Amino acid sequence: MNAIITGATKGIGKAVLMALAREGWNVAATSRNQKDLDDLQTDFRKEFPDQDCLIDCVDFSLKLETKKYGDRITQRWSQIDLLVNNAGIFLPGAVHSEPEGVLEKTIDLNLYGPYHLTRSILPTMLENKKGHIINMCSIASLMSYANGGAYTISKFALLGFTKALREEMKPYGIKVTSIMPGATWSASWEGATFPADRLMPPEDVAEAVVSCTRMGSSSVVEEIVIRPQLGDL
Numbered sequence: 001m002n003a004i005i006t007g008a009t010k011g012i013g014k015a016v017l018m019a020l021a022r023e024g025w026n027v028a029a030t031s032r033n034q035k036d037l038d039d040l041q042t043d044f045r046k047e048f049p050d051q052d053c054l055i056d057c058v059d060f061s062l063k064l065e066t067k068k069y070g071d072r073i074t075q076r077w078s079q080i081d082l083l084v085n086n087a088g089i090f091l092p093g094a095v096h097s098e099p100e101g102v103l104e105k106t107i108d109l110n111l112y113g114p115y116h117l118t119r120s121i122l123p124t125m126l127e128n129k130k131g132h133i134i135n136m137c138s139i140a141s142l143m144s145y146a147n148g149g150a151y152t153i154s155k156f157a158l159l160g161f162t163k164a165l166r167e168e169m170k171p172y173g174i175k176v177t178s179i180m181p182g183a184t185w186s187a188s189w190e191g192a193t194f195p196a197d198r199l200m201p202p203e204d205v206a207e208a209v210v211s212c213t214r215m216g217s218s219s220v221v222e223e224i225v226i227r228p229q230l231g232d233l
């Protein structure tokens with residue numbers, strides 16, 4: 001079983017990659033930092049010597065680069081069972097005062113990245129009549145909050161994309177799932193002074209992702225909302 005995970009060197013993406021690996025998956029990891037990818041591959045090979053860990057340096061905010069990666073990976077793997085569109089950015093700000101260009105930058109990665117990569121991978125899944133696309137949305141896909149201007153817009157749009165795709169893929173045996181986590185410890189929260197248990201560990205979000213890959217072909221988890229026990233920050 002082959003899985004592509006975008007933004008797999010840190011945070012939720014890395015936790016998803018490791019959780020899938022423990023279930024026996026081959027993985028294709030991507031991020032923009034070659035050194036992080038090399039380190040990830042070295043660690044992976046020590047722990048899972050019989051499974052593939054492909055690595056590729058890709059900036060998914062760039063359409064051409066994203067499409068080229070889609071072509072490369074579909075040439076490498078004739079079957080792709082799972083695509084986890086995880087890479088995303090959060091640039092704090094408010095719609096009325098954030099600097100010019102924040103929305104474009106955020107949408108380029110958080111919406112257009114998953115859109116173009118999914119379109120590159122789908123022909124292979126359609127040919128195989130199976131596959132699963134999981135989009136890392138957010139509780140910001142469901143509700144707006146202070147200082148989340150462009151991010152909220154991008155995550156509402158990502159959920160919209162996921163819902164449209166889910167409807168389209170029903171007859172083709174391809175599953176589509178949106179995961180909507182609340183605050184989760186990751187690089188984006190570096191320096192935050194909340195108690196450890198105020199945010200979720202990325203491994204719990206990864207567990208939610210892996211759980212929806214375990215179902216048979218006649219069921220699909222459409223949406224998962226997962227929050228810190230104490231609620232939103």
Ligand SMILES: NC(=O)c1ccc[n+]([C@@H]2O[C@H](COP(=O)([O-])OP(=O)(O)OC[C@H]3O[C@@H](n4cnc5c(N)ncnc54)[C@H](OP(=O)(O)O)[C@@H]3O)[C@@H](O)[C@H]2O)c1
Pocket residue numbers: 006007008009010011012013030031032033036058059060061086087088089090109136137138139180181182183184185186187188
């Ligand atoms: N953490 C939370 O509280 C939270 C809550 C809800 C939803 N989410 C969503 O979950 C996803 C992961 O979040 P996270 O907090 O785990 O992120 P993170 O720790 O900041 O990690 C992001 C990953 O994506 C990669 N990445 C960033 N920009 C990229 C680009 N342009 N092209 C390719 N890869 C890129 C990063 O590596 P490089 O920087 O080296 O490229 C890294 O591997 C995001 O979509 C985020 O919106 C997070």
